[in-house]
Amino acid sequence: MKTTVACRMIFKNLREYLAWLYYQYLLITGIYVLEPWEKSIFNSILFSAIAMVIYTSYVFVPIHVRLALEFFSGVFGGQTKSTMTLMN
Numbered sequence: 001m002k003t004t005v006a007c008r009m010i011f012k013n014l015r016e017y018l019a020w021l022y023y024q025y026l027l028i029t030g031i032y033v034l035e036p037w038e039k040s041i042f043n044s045i046l047f048s049a050i051a052m053v054i055y056t057s058y059v060f061v062p063i064h065v066r067l068a069l070e071f072f073s074g075v076f077g078g079q080t081k082s083t084m085t086l087m088n
Helices: 002-029 036-075
Strands: none
Touching: none
16 A cells, blocks of 8 residues: 555656756747647657757767777887788
8 A cells, every 4th residue: 555655656756856847848948839730840849950950979979989999009019010021
């Protein structure tokens, strides 16, 4: 009995916190004054842009970090790859 009451309170508090966060989002972005169809278009564009930034970061940042590490290891005297073949 006590666990179900505690779970309900947790979910109620979580729901209220998420509603508060959404309200803050509406106030900060100023979209609380828009009509529902305008809100959906704004949210679609915003979340699409965020998704593209996350995907681009996931794909391209590791490549650039590796290239930067190779460059700086060469600049600061690190071992470079040898292009000479081994001779017997």
